[in-house]
Structures are given as structure tokens and as C-alpha cells.
Amino acid sequence: xxxxxxxxxxxxxxxxxxxxxxxxxxxxxxxxxxxxxxxxxxxxxxxxxxxxxxxxxxxxxxxxxxxxxxxxxxxxxxxxxxxxxxxxxxxxxxxxxxxxxxxxxxxxxxxxxxxxxxxxxxxxxxxxxxxxxxxxxxxxxxxxxxxxxxxxxxxxxxxxxxxxxxxxxxxxxxxxxxxxxxxxxxxxxxxxxxxxxxxxxxxxxxxxxxxxxxxxxxxxxxxxxxxxxxxxxxxxxxxxxxxxxxxxxxxxxxxxxxxxxxxxxxxxxxxxxxxxxx
Numbered sequence: 001x002x003x004x005x006x007x008x009x010x011x012x013x014x015x016x017x018x019x020x021x022x023x024x025x026x027x028x029x030x031x032x033x034x035x036x037x038x039x040x041x042x043x044x045x046x047x048x049x050x051x052x053x054x055x056x057x058x059x060x061x062x063x064x065x066x067x068x069x070x071x072x073x074x075x076x077x078x079x080x081x082x083x084x085x086x087x088x089x090x091x092x093x094x095x096x097x098x099x100x101x102x103x104x105x106x107x108x109x110x111x112x113x114x115x116x117x118x119x120x121x122x123x124x125x126x127x128x129x130x131x132x133x134x135x136x137x138x139x140x141x142x143x144x145x146x147x148x149x150x151x152x153x154x155x156x157x158x159x160x161x162x163x164x165x166x167x168x169x170x171x172x173x174x175x176x177x178x179x180x181x182x183x184x185x186x187x188x189x190x191x192x193x194x195x196x197x198x199x200x201x202x203x204x205x206x207x208x209x210x211x212x213x214x215x216x217x218x219x220x221x222x223x224x225x226x227x228x229x230x231x232x233x234x235x236x237x238x239x240x241x242x243x244x245x246x247x248x249x250x251x252x253x254x255x256x257x258x259x260x261x262x263x264x265x266x267x268x269x270x271x272x273x274x275x276x277x278x
Contacts, residue, residue, distance in 0.1 A: 010107045015100040016046040023058040051077045051102045064088040070136045081105040131170045145175035172197035205239025
């Protein structure tokens with residue numbers, strides 16, 4: 001699991017605990033004078049446990065399995081303030097286990113959590129499991145889920161498709177808006193679009209930049225706008241840089257646009273100065 005933490009800013013450690021044996025003395029097996037621990041008896045099944053807090057984690061693991069709900073707490077471990085979340089996993093015909101996720105709390109306090117949550121959901125192989133973690137995180141920090149939008153790439157739907165769709169339905173029910181980013185560049189079928197609880201399609205910038213001043217090469221953008229309208233979805237055009245592109249999109253009923261025609265990316269302070277204080 002180390003490659004997940006390397007690619008997820010703010011995530012320090014992932015651990016899969018064996019709740020049956022975690023915190024107990026090792027059940028050693030001796031063979032030909034050597035000492036072994038059977039895989040099924042090991043207290044840690046996957047990952048590392050560098051951020052040790054054994055007694056607290058034992059209690060949280062027991063409570064997580066008993067209630068079926070994720071347990072979170074903050075503590076200083078290894079001279080760093082961290083947020084630790086323990087997520088119970090119960091599946092049919094397999095022993096229960098608990099996933100532990102350790103976050104850098106200092107980073108969490110400084111940065112908006114939308115990107116971190118999105119990358120967690122899309123990078124780990126347990127999308128539905130992480131829905132409860134996201135809810136716990138929002139509750140802990142008192143974030144209103146209706147303020148957030150989850151962007152998902154078309155290509156992501158090819159990975160754990162059914163699990164991802166279930167997770168997105170749960171997030172939608174929780175109040176988070178869902179949009180498909182770079183629409184038209186992946187392999188989504190119309191059947192997937194009907195299944196997904198999405199609010200918005202974002203037209204990939206390559207299709208907008210293809211549009212010429214005489215509106216040639218605009219067929220794909222026009223089809224996506226018409227598709228969005230028929231499915232009663234909002235549509236956002238990315239990469240708008242020319243006035244004639246804006247005119248085409250407005251003529252065809254595009255709801256929203258973004259691109260250098262309006263502004264380059266701005267910091268929060270520059271945005272306030274340019275748009276809120278003027």
C-alpha cells in the first residue's frame with residue numbers, strides 16, 4: 001500500500017489490521033527450529049504501522065467493528081499531529097478487518113479538503129468503504145456537503161465500475177454534487193450515464209479549441225450540449241479562449257464556461273480582489 005500514500009498528499013500511512021489478533025501476543029509456530037507467524041494470525045495484514053498508538057487503536061478497532069461506523073481521533077504521534085481514521089470492513093464469507101488511514105493534520109488545517117477526498121476516493125480500491133470515511137471527515141470538520149462537487153474522470157469508471165457507481169449514489173444522497181470531467185475523451189457509454197447520479201458534464205477543452213470562427217469542427221461540442229440537455233444535466237465548457245467560442249456555446253445553450261477568455265487561474269486572494277472587491 002505504500003504506492004497509495006506516495007501519490008496522496010496528506011496521507012501518511014495506510015494499515016490493514018487483523019482485529020482478532022491486533023494488540024495480542026504473537027501466535028508463533030515453530031518449524032525446524034525456526035519461528036513463524038501464520039499469515040491469518042498476523043496482527044497487521046497489509047501496509048505499515050509506523051504511527052503506533054496500540055492501546056487507543058485497539059479500543060477504536062473494537063468500537064468500529066461493534067458499531068459498524070468509522071472511528072476517528074487526533075493525536076501527536078512520532079512528533080507529528082495526525083488524524084487517524086479506522087474503517088471497519090465486513091464482507092460475506094471472509095473475516096472482518098479494519099483499514100487505518102493516518103493523515104497529516106497540519107496539512108489538513110491549512111488546505112481545503114476537496115482535492116484530498118477526491119484523490120482518496122478514486123485511488124484506493126475500496127470506493128464504497130471510503131464513503132463512510134468522507135462522511136466522518138465532513139462531520140469532524142463541520143463541512144456542509146452541499147458546498148462540494150466531486151469530479152470524476154470517465155476513465156475512472158472502468159475501474160471497479162459497479163462499486164464506483166454505488167459510491168457515487170451514496171455521495172449524491174449525502175448532498176455532494178457529481179460531475180464528469182473531460183467528457184468525451186474516455187469510454188463511457190450512454191447506459192453508464194443513465195446509471196450515474198451526476199449533475200453536470202464538463203466538455204473537454206480539446207473539443208472547444210477545435211471550434212473555428214465559422215463554427216466548423218463544433219459537432220462534438222454541440223452533441224454533448226444536446227445530450228446534457230436531454231438528460232437534464234448542467235454542462236460546463238472547458239478551455240474557452242475566444243469570443244466566437246463563447247458566442248457558439250451561448251447560442252447552443254451551454255450553462256457555464258471556463259477558460260482564459262474570462263481569467264487565468266487565480267489564488268483565493270487574487271480572486272477576491274478581481275471579482276468580489278471590485
